[in-house]
Amino acid sequence: MTVTLNRRSFLAATGAALVxxxxxSGVAKATANPATLTAYLRIEPDGAVTIISPVSEMGQGTxxxxxxxxxxxLGVDIAHVRVTVAQQPGPAYRLRFGQMRSxxxxxxxxxxxxxxKSAAQARTVLTEAAAEQWGVDKAALTVENGAVxxxxxxxxxxxxxxxxxxxxxxxxxEPTLRAADTRRYVGKAVSRIDTAAKIDGSAEYGIDVKLPNxxxxxxxLSPVFGAEVDSIDPASAPGAVAVAQVPGGAVVxxxxxxxxxQLADGLSIRWKPTPHDKMSSADLSKAMRAxxxxxxxxxxxxxGDAVARLNAADRVVEADYEVPFLxxxxxEPITCAAQVSDSRCDVWMSTQGHDVVLDALKKAxxxxxxxxxxxxxxxxxxxxxxxxxxxxxxxxxxxxxVGGRPVKVVxxxxxxxxxxxxxxxxxxxxxxxxxxxxxxxxxxxxxxGPMMGKEYEHVTIRDNFDFFSHAVLGNQRYVAGDYRLDxxxxxxxxxxxxxxxxxxxxxxxxxxxFIDEVAQAAGQDPLAFRKAHLADHKSHMAVLEAVExxxxxxxxLPGPNWGRGVAIVESYGSRCAQVAExxxxxxxxxxxxxxxxxxxxxxxxxxxxxAQMTGSVIDALGxxxxxxxxxxxxxxxxxxxDGYPILRIDEVxxxxxxxxxxxxxxxxxxxxxxxxxxxxxxxxxxxxxxKRRRKMPLETA
Amino acid sequence: MATNFRLNDTAVTSTVDDDTPxxxxxxDELGLTGxxxxxxxxxxxxxxxxxxxxxxxxxxxxxxxxAGQTVQTIEGLSENRNHPVQxxxxxxxxxxxxxxxxxxxxxxxxxxxxxxxPSDEDIDAAMSGVLCRCGTYPRIRAAIKRAAALSREx
Ligand code: FES
Ligand code: FES
Numbered sequence: 001m002t003v004t005l006n007r008r009s010f011l012a013a014t015g016a017a018l019v020x021x022x023x024x025s026g027v028a029k030a031t032a033n034p035a036t037l038t039a040y041l042r043i044e045p046d047g048a049v050t051i052i053s054p055v056s057e058m059g060q061g062t063x064x065x066x067x068x069x070x071x072x073x074l075g076v077d078i079a080h081v082r083v084t085v086a087q088q089p090g091p092a093y094r095l096r097f098g099q100m101r102s103x104x105x106x107x108x109x110x111x112x113x114x115x116x117k118s119a120a121q122a123r124t125v126l127t128e129a130a131a132e133q134w135g136v137d138k139a140a141l142t143v144e145n146g147a148v149x150x151x152x153x154x155x156x157x158x159x160x161x162x163x164x165x166x167x168x169x170x171x172x173x174e175p176t177l178r179a180a181d182t183r184r185y186v187g188k189a190v191s192r193i194d195t196a197a198k199i200d201g202s203a204e205y206g207i208d209v210k211l212p213n214x215x216x217x218x219x220x221l222s223p224v225f226g227a228e229v230d231s232i233d234p235a236s237a238p239g240a241v242a243v244a245q246v247p248g249g250a251v252v253x254x255x256x257x258x259x260x261x262q263l264a265d266g267l268s269i270r271w272k273p274t275p276h277d278k279m280s281s282a283d284l285s286k287a288m289r290a291x292x293x294x295x296x297x298x299x300x301x302x303x304g305d306a307v308a309r310l311n312a313a314d315r316v317v318e319a320d321y322e323v324p325f326l327x328x329x330x331x332e333p334i335t336c337a338a339q340v341s342d343s344r345c346d347v348w349m350s351t352q353g354h355d356v357v358l359d360a361l362k363k364a365x366x367x368x369x370x371x372x373x374x375x376x377x378x379x380x381x382x383x384x385x386x387x388x389x390x391x392x393x394x395x396x397x398x399x400x401x402v403g404g405r406p407v408k409v410v411x412x413x414x415x416x417x418x419x420x421x422x423x424x425x426x427x428x429x430x431x432x433x434x435x436x437x438x439x440x441x442x443x444x445x446x447x448x449g450p451m452m453g454k455e456y457e458h459v460t461i462r463d464n465f466d467f468f469s470h471a472v473l474g475n476q477r478y479v480a481g482d483y484r485l486d487x488x489x490x491x492x493x494x495x496x497x498x499x500x501x502x503x504x505x506x507x508x509x510x511x512x513x514f515i516d517e518v519a520q521a522a523g524q525d526p527l528a529f530r531k532a533h534l535a536d537h538k539s540h541m542a543v544l545e546a547v548e549x550x551x552x553x554x555x556x557l558p559g560p561n562w563g564r565g566v567a568i569v570e571s572y573g574s575r576c577a578q579v580a581e582x583x584x585x586x587x588x589x590x591x592x593x594x595x596x597x598x599x600x601x602x603x604x605x606x607x608x609x610x611a612q613m614t615g616s617v618i619d620a621l622g623x624x625x626x627x628x629x630x631x632x633x634x635x636x637x638x639x640x641x642d643g644y645p646i647l648r649i650d651e652v653x654x655x656x657x658x659x660x661x662x663x664x665x666x667x668x669x670x671x672x673x674x675x676x677x678x679x680x681x682x683x684x685x686x687x688x689x690x691k692r693r694r695k696m697p698l699e700t701a
Numbered sequence: 702m703a704t705n706f707r708l709n710d711t712a713v714t715s716t717v718d719d720d721t722p723x724x725x726x727x728x729d730e731l732g733l734t735g736x737x738x739x740x741x742x743x744x745x746x747x748x749x750x751x752x753x754x755x756x757x758x759x760x761x762x763x764x765x766x767x768a769g770q771t772v773q774t775i776e777g778l779s780e781n782r783n784h785p786v787q788x789x790x791x792x793x794x795x796x797x798x799x800x801x802x803x804x805x806x807x808x809x810x811x812x813x814x815x816x817x818x819p820s821d822e823d824i825d826a827a828m829s830g831v832l833c834r835c836g837t838y839p840r841i842r843a844a845i846k847r848a849a850a851l852s853r854e855x
Pocket of ligand 1: 737738743744745759
């Protein structure tokens, strides 16, 4: 639904609901006169409160956070707040890269101010309406549980009796916010608003969508990355309602998904050859490692003359690292239901990439954006993978192939694992010189591997700096002076895609594993070495000191095969330090305990912050220990959870989380807990064994 | 060939090919989508249902294998989310994305039916077949213990 930003038509269309848009500061000016309004706060004539949120709920708890922020500022019980997702990525809701996208750990930090402002605007006009009715000064009024209250006379007016009047009043540009000590929810571990639906099977995910007259689609896509279709024999799928060619393969449409899947598996289809039909992971690794030795590469960051200083230095520490492709394996596979006609396209989808999907649908249908409706369900996990639109295009092509009947396309787990969109492979050569004071004097980080930002035409790579490739290393805090970060580009066949924490995941490993080696070369305790370099950074120091204290850093461990490792990574505007305790069993690490300290500034829901930290550590441990995608003959060697064994409950270490708040600006939560885990484990392995493992996953290193 | 079985205390008949996995019969033919697809090869446990009270991966069970038997899904667990396991799950606030939780809850129900006061080892053994991509495992463990306590308190 798109509502025109004209108050009269609001009133006509909404039966005098109070409707207040969310606007992002900075962006708001540029779109002072937006044609459409898509994310807003809406209070019905009966007092029901709905947040039309620009952010999807994929497990990260954002909808509960949004409800808590609105409930507090408006003065209503959180149980009366409902959250749905905006159907269109309107211009006012596009962050940074022109997005309406649930990414970048922006869900709370980007929206807390706009949400609070809209609720404060609503509260202000409701209060003004009550003041006029009672003939009292509005300053004498407060709000409480969905009503305006006049304490002096004990009078109360519920919002529903004020909506019609309030909706006619001009919204204050700079409304006064309620005092922080009036908040009932923000800052407390509030239960999630979606828990009830998620424990009785009623929560609707993309894969659960049911539409009248709906057919089912299964895909058959090229096993070799990026191969195009040569020929398809539709007669090889007898009983299919349709076989529709899509980029890289076909969708087989049938009366049930199981039938469609069996027909797709049996479909006779041939693909054109590609230049990488024989490519293996070893080939890629060789090409990337060769790039580490190339004399110069475009610099993403260059301060002073790090290379010259390193070449002239006596004490240089140098190490090479490598990480593999990783895949997302959201528990809910990739899916989309579509219904398309000549004038309108609807999709029902568990998406975190509304603007990407909108662009894909515009291309696939030829329709204007106004005729395209994206209905967002819950996501059964996203982790970055569900920013993409290829399944929406497939569903639209399938719907067209059956005369516009709705078709729900569901990928199998094998499709999900084997169709690319991976966290990229990467290699790094780290070099640093030590000064006579025992501190790092100059540092050079060379990356060699794909440059992911290139896959996103709409993302500006500025002066060779690519946020999708250069986070963490781009703003490392260890060396203020001579520092260089450069990147030799190596193209890879599989498409790459944001994976939780994006480049912070691999760069956090490169940097923090290396800092440990430099500390060792300097003969210093790795935690003390970090603190000596980060002393000017209050939040870094606070999280390091917290894990030092909680882990009993330096105290004896239970056995000789045990080791402790530390890492600290700043990402998405937050700082996270971790200490891992590892026991070596038959030459492989078993992670026994992980201590986490985290500073994101204001924690809107500490219960969910804790859940994200715990989940991030568990998420990180799969790839840290053993998960990877490897290539053979131009295709993925893994296909399902048997080949990509994420952690099970019996392997989860004890995880201890401390949330610290040093008063820093509000930061992200969904991603920054992940990057420190792998380097902390790698550093613990060194502490236990005296040997470095520089290649992930660490079990097979 | 038609397959008859009891589903959440109601007699049902499936008329699709009788080697169709129970999962797709439940979801697409009978319209109960609380049971989830995650892997299709008995690796993830998202599709777990109770067959005559025992947990089973419905993705790898042809519907004809449950002929004459009793199948229970998340939808049949309680009227108002008031099964002790659901009460504990709500109290501990277990789910993140929630997608794996039907499988987790059904598996926990079977565990507690067999072992009303499970140890950590019992929980590991019973629950290790059900993956959670969001990493809610520590809360799952806490919720199972809470459910055990709720049953103990009666
Ligand atoms: S879907 Fe049945 S075990 Fe994974
Ligand atoms: S809650 Fe998301 S997979 Fe378990």
